[in-house]
Amino acid sequence: MDEVSRSVNRVVLGAASEGTGHLGVARRRRLAIRRDPSRGTPVAQGRRWAAAGRESEETAKEDDMTSQQVVAIDTSYDADSAWFASGRALLYARLQGQFNIVPFGQTAAERRRILRYLxxxxxAGQTIRAIVVSSHGKPSRVIDDDSPDKTLLSAESPEGELALWARGRVLYFCCxxxxxGPLFDKLLDAGARTVVGFTGKPxxxxxDGKFLWREFDQELVSCALHGQRASGFERAREQxxxxxxxxxxxxxxxxxxxDFIAMFDVLAAMVIRDGHEV
Structure with missing residues (x-):
């Protein structure tokens, strides 16, 4: 092969290796970036350090999600409440390893045991980011059949108990x-970060109605797991x-x-509130 032919082959092979079209352009851009002498400048180093810092922040957030606990309380035995509890169990299984979820189910959710754990x-210096509850309820009262007076929490609970529940946490009650009434106001006054719950009956x-309610409950639990404020819960409700x-x-x-009309009305009347320090 003469010198001219070899030169032509080199040109053709070079064009093929660089590529044409979108893939070729992208490949050439990556090569240009690798060859860019400015990547060794202080500005370029600063950009790389900033990117590394963002990665560290994301890692820190992930570590924070697993280090801070979320207490999950599901107290009731009846079919309707069990429907919500089973939906939550599916959600927790799906998110296993991403969050530090501490479950209390049925008899384990007795009031004195919950207060003792909190x-x-x-x-011990550990942080509980959120508490999510599914149970029966009455105005300003969360019911638990195994607790004294069949009450897990109420507006009449001692201030010390309300404060122990609140403590800068996100509280979601599916009850x-x-x-x-005054229960949610008292929890906010006691220091809760965000309180979410229903004035109607979920x-x-x-x-079809039960499945949609369970999906919505899972969405709100997910908001609590991520420590979202009222705005996050509001977005879920609007969706x-x-x-x-x-x-x-x-x-x-x-x-x-x-069922859908009733659900719409219950969602419209929900309580979704942030504490005084936003």
Whole structure:
């Protein structure tokens, strides 16, 4: 092969190795970046250090999620409450390893045991970021059949107990009507970071309604796991109210539509509030 042919081959092979089209352009850009002498300048080093810092921050956030506990309380035995509890169990299994979730189920959620755990955890210098509860409720009262007076928490609880629950935490209560009355105000006054709950009844008669309620509960639990403030819970509520409106638009009159109408009204009347220090 003469010198001219070899030169032509080198040109052709070079073009092929660089590539054409979008892939070729991207490859040439990466090569240009590697060959850029400015990458050794203080500005370029600063950019790399900043990127490394961002990676460290993300790692720190992940470590924070696993080091701070989330106490998950599911107290009731009946079918409706068990439906929520089973949905939460699926969520916790899916997020295993990403969060430090401490579960208390049914008899383990007795009031004195919960208070003892909160106190000991605090004495040990550990942080509880959030407490999520699914149970029966009445106005300003969270019910637990195994607790004294069948009450896990209420507006009449001693100030010390309310403060032990609050402690700068996100509190989410999936309990009928617990948001009516002064309980949530008292928890916020005691130092809760964010309090979320219902003034209505999160229940449904149809399978479609039950599934949607369970999905919504999982979404709110996820907000609590991530330590979100009221704005995060508000976004979740608005998304589900939009979904309900779209679903109802194409539904004839019947039990499913009635479940969706009732759910929409309960969501509209929810309590979602931040504490005094935002």
């Amino acid at each position: 106190s000991r955890t605090e004495d 009928c009507e617990a948001g009516i 229940t449904a008669a149809t399978t 589900y109210m939009d979904r309900l409106e779209r679903r109802m638009a194409g539904l004839p009159e019947g039990p499913i539509r009635q």
